[in-house]
Amino acid sequence: MKKEYWDVTDEQVVEKTGKKIAAWITILDQFKAAEKKSNEVVAYLQEExxxxxxxxxxxTTLYTKRKDS
Structure with missing residues (x-):
């Protein structure tokens, strides 16, 4: 996967989603995204x-990459 797909700035994320990256990391941690399949996580973010x-x-990719590092 190309780095451009997940190497984004806080400004970009706030513009497109309304929240900073740190807020999304917290949300995904609470959802236990690391234990779920990526499609489940994507669907959760879309639906909720x-x-x-x-x-x-x-x-989802950014979250996974950060957890792997």
Missing amino acids: YQVPRYWARTL
């Missing part, structure tokens, strides 16, 4: 927070 699909996927 109305995050557009592209950005739901971006946040």
Whole structure:
């Protein structure tokens, strides 16, 4: 996967989702996203927070990359 798909700034994320990256990390931690399949996490962000699909996927990938580092 290309780095551009998940290497985004807080400003970009706030503009597209209304929340900073740190807020999304907290939300995904509470959802226990690390224990779920990525498609489940994307669907959760879309359904519960109305995050557009592209950005739901971006946040999910960003979350996974940060947890792996």
